[in-house]
Amino acid sequence: xxxxxxxxxxxxxxxxxxxxxxxxxxxxxxxxxxxxxxxxxxxxxxxxxxxxxxxxxxxxxxxxxxxxxxxxxxxxxxxxxxxxxxxxxxxxxxxxxxxxxxxxx
DNA sequence: CGTATGACTAGCT
DNA sequence: CAGCTAGCCATAC
Numbered sequence: 001x002x003x004x005x006x007x008x009x010x011x012x013x014x015x016x017x018x019x020x021x022x023x024x025x026x027x028x029x030x031x032x033x034x035x036x037x038x039x040x041x042x043x044x045x046x047x048x049x050x051x052x053x054x055x056x057x058x059x060x061x062x063x064x065x066x067x068x069x070x071x072x073x074x075x076x077x078x079x080x081x082x083x084x085x086x087x088x089x090x091x092x093x094x095x096x097x098x099x100x101x102x103x104x105x
Numbered sequence: 106c107g108t109a110t111g112a113c114t115a116g117c118t
Numbered sequence: 119c120a121g122c123t124a125g126c127c128a129t130a131c
Binding site (some may be wrong): 003035037041042 | 126129
């Protein structure tokens with residue numbers, strides 16, 4: 001039995017490039033739709049942003065609450081833009097970039 | 106084991 | 119739109 005945090009990492013690493021996910025979504029996929037707080041805690045504890053694309057994890061509204069790596073929020077936005085995600089007014093269009101957990105897989 | 110904290114969310118004012 | 123409250127889970131101390 002892995003810890004909730006470990007499971008969140010597994011899911012986060014599955015997020016494809018050019019797509020984003022939300023804390024709520026990750027919590028749901030992890031098995032606890034209300035553990036969004038725990039997801040955030042895991043991301044903050046994030047061991048390696050290289051294996052865990054926490055920058056692809058946004059709030060439920062497509063906005064971002066925080067980021068511990070780089071310059072913080074600015075770096076997070078910049079990374080998303082580099083990935084091909086369009087960031088408008090510090091927000092991302094979840095209707096377009098929201099990851100759908102590869103329904104094929 | 107109990108308390109405190111947090112990168113959350115939704116609802117109200 | 120901005121600010122505050124309440125609920126909820128997992129982790130750290």
